[in-house]
Amino acid sequence: MTQQEQRPGCFLFVVGRSGSGKDTLLDGARDTLGTAGRFVFARRVITRPADAGGEVHEAVDEATFARRKRDGAFLIDWTAHGLGYGLPTALLDHLIAGRHVIANGSRAVVAALAERVPRLVVVEITAPDAVIAARLSARGRESAANIRERLTRTVPDYPENVEVVRVENDSTPRVGIERLVAAIENATNRLRLRKMPIATGQRALAFIPRDCTVVNAADYLGPGRIDLSAGTRSIRAEVALVEPGLLPPDRVGLSAEVFARFGVAEDTEVVLTRTPTPASRTALRRKIRGEALDEPDYRQVVGDIVEGRYPDSEVAGFLVAADRGLDDDEVLALARVRARFSGKLDWDEPLVADKHSMGGIPGSRITMIVVPLVAAHGLAIPKTSSRAITSAAGTADAMETLARVDLDADDVRRVVKAARGCIAWNGRLNHSVLDDVMNAITRPLGLDSTRWSVASILSKKLAAGATHVAIDLPYGPRARVKGLSEATALARLFERTGKGLGLVVEAFPTDGSAPVGRGVGPALEARDVLWVLEGDPQAPSDLREKALKFASRIVAWDPAVPDLFAARRRVEELLASGAAREALSRIVEAQGARKEPIRPGRLTHTVVATEAGTVTDIDGFTVAGIARVAGAPLDRSAGIDLRARVGDTVAKGDALFVIHAGGASDLDAAAQLAARFSGFSLRPA
CATH class of the missing domain: 3.90.1170.30 (Pyrimidine nucleoside phosphorylase-like, C-terminal domain)
Incomplete structure (x- = not known):
């Protein structure tokens, strides 16, 4: 872009009532943006002594001020509290050169200023009346009556053709400065979007040309993130720079996958802002040092992680610290916080059952037997299950040999209404953006904290609308849980955390030293399930017994069932009579039966x-x-x-x-x- 084609800069006119904290925020913005070369902070000419305190200004007497005004030295001027204020005409040169001017001003001259600059944005600093009153009172310069008069004073409306941005300064100075800087960047950092012929997977990357004429590209390199927004859509990304010529100097590029996620057309004008420094960083660093955090801490830290405000290195440090140690209260806090990141299913049922296994044991496909048994008894059991990650099959993989499993929330409600239970893939139901972020880091690092898993599992059960949950804790030399004592302690943690979430949870250590059942792999495990439900002599006895044990525990929660012994008799009858097999058939049909079930490979x-x-x-x-x-x-x-x-x-x-x-x-x-x-x-x- 040549000098003749240079886009004019923006004039940002910062206004606000006395007590709004305007001067403090401007000082902070000057410290943040003043070295970038793209912003000029106007120095006002004021008819007061240079040593009078307040902002740094050019001090003149009234006669000099009047002469400069007659000579056209001021782009705009006004009078307030007996003083004359002026902004130099030379600021127009900066605007023509493409630099943005930030000036402390008065809303009384907004209409006149709008006619004299290429583009005007009014940035109004606001704060609640109570906050302003407290600030004015703390100065000790005004009486209570004067403060009330200030707060009730009416101000003229802005002209309709002027863009106005409001910055709420109701928190700490640091937060207020961040908001003002974001507002300034939002008004000035506007580039055109370009789709890059580059694939980066799920990693969000934005490409800025080194010779960018809108922002100083090098300022955005580093561990931080940027936000790109267009209307109501936005996306957060890391920054990479490209050499001149690969992108026009007023463009920002996105990798193919990120462009698709953003969902806006090429050449759309997008706003680039720096992702604010996370307010939770102090808490995150405390955890990295080994300290315990409370629920508000985790709410802030996890929220900022999900929002992409931390680089991967800091998230990894946090997760390593969490992997090393979470006390019981932290597990409960995390479970509550995690539940906020999953969609909630609500059921009009007094008792909604669920079952979960810590997994890792080949062939232990009891869920596909437990769910039909419980559904045949009449309790609602909307079960969501995972696919395999490192194993040969997950419950969703095995169920998919018989029926569709990629159900959404409406599908699950429909299936449970028709069949009292379902066996669905949790990817569409218990999916959490938090898991996407965490798994991308924990899996390569080999982090596998069972205590973190307690929070994750129970938060998903809460989100699924369960009221009662049975937990299978296999232990053995190759299971996630290595010994009986560890499994017993984990069971108590599950139950304590569940109680804190308002759930009834019972957790049971089970023998995980060897595979359960005969089949290992989706079709072979589904075959074992059908053998058990159909009473086939080939049915693995260990799979049958384990399924009956967990189904009995769940049915025993029914107030109509007097005790665990009665529950055991009930599920044995449901199995022997074929009622459980019929229940599975209803679930399969409601979910969408395969025309031909998948059989073991020939x-x-x-x-x-x-x-x-x-x-x-x-x-x-x-x-x-x-x-x-x-x-x-x-x-x-x-x-x-x-x-x-x-x-x-x-x-x-x-x-x-x-x-x-x-x-x-x-x-x-x-x-x-x-x-x-x-x-x-x-x-x-």
Whole structure:
């Protein structure tokens, strides 16, 4: 852009009642923006001595002021409290050069000034009457009557054609300065949007040309973020600079994915503002030092993290500190705060049941049995479940072999009304923007705090509208929870936190030393579920027993059921009569049954014992890894069918497990992995 094409600067005329704190905010804005070279803070000519206090100004006597006025030296001038105020005409030169002028002014001359500058924005500093009265009283220069008179004084309306921005100064000076700086940037940092032919995944990146004529691009490099806004839409991003020529100097570019999320057209004028420094930084740093935080602290910290106000390095430091230590009160505080970031489902039910497992145990697909049992009894149980992350199958993956699982809130309400229960994917229901931010950092760092998980799990149950929750806590050498004592302590934490949230929670440690059931992988685990519900002789007894145990605990919450023994009899009857199987069919139909359920893969390879002996251990992690190499969970038909269990005696050549796959190359890769180590440990006969 040539000098002749230079866009004129903006004249920002800052006004406000005495006591609004205008001078303090202007001083702070000058410290923040004055070195950027893009802003000129006007020095006023005033008919008062230079040593009279207040702002730095050019002091003149009345005769000099009058002469300058006659000579046209003032762009605008006015009189207030017996003093003459003037702004030099030379400020127009800065505007023509593209610099923005910020001046302390009076609303009485706004109409006249609007006719003399290319673009005028009035920035009005406001504060509640009570705050202004307190500030004026603290000065000690005015009587109570004078203060009341000031507060009731009427002021003229602004001209209709003048842009007015109001900055509320009702907090600390730092907050007020941040608001004023944001308002100034909002008025001046206006660029045209460009979609860049660059893919950055979910990382939000904005590209500013080094020779940008609207902002000083280098000022925005660093760990901070910027906000881009257009109308009611906005997006937060990190900044990267591009060399001259890759973008016009009055453009800002967004990577393809971020441009799509922003949802505005190319060449739209967008406002660029610096993301404010998080007010919660003190609390965040206290946590990094190992101190405990309370609920208001976490509300601020988590809110600022979700808003993208922290660089990843600081979020990582916070999460590492949280991974090392959260006391019980902090877990409850986090659960309450986290619940604010998920949509809430409301049910017109006195008792809404839910069930959760800490997971990590291959084949333990009891949810698909518990939900039909509870629904057949008549209690509402809107269950949301996850997909696999590192395992061979999640409950949603297994259920998807039978029915649609990507339900929204309206779908869930409809399904539960029709079938009293559902088994839906939680990605559309319990999704939280907080999880997106946290998972992007915790997973690469390998952070897996069980105490943090308590807050996460129960906040989602609260958001799902549950009133009663049963928690399965598998423990074992390869489970998330390693021992019985740890599982018992975690169970008490779940129950204490649930009580603090107004939930009835019962948590139970269970044996997680080996896989549960025979199938490992979506279709094979769904097969085991159907075997149990249909009373098939091949049904795994451990899967059946564990499902009955948890279903009994939930049914026992029904006031009409006298005790746990009666609840156990009730769920056994529902299973034996086929009522639970019918309940699953109703749920599947209501969710959207597959035309053809997904069956275990037709391509198979049998892994056999290389010697005779007794199975002493099955490494579920290894077994799940083989199933994943076979294609699970993306290939719903892939997985492993266990033929031997811990305690079984096998002869040389007996089947330990069968690998199922949908593709020959996947089957071959899984077979080669199993040949190196099958995951089975045998004690020789």
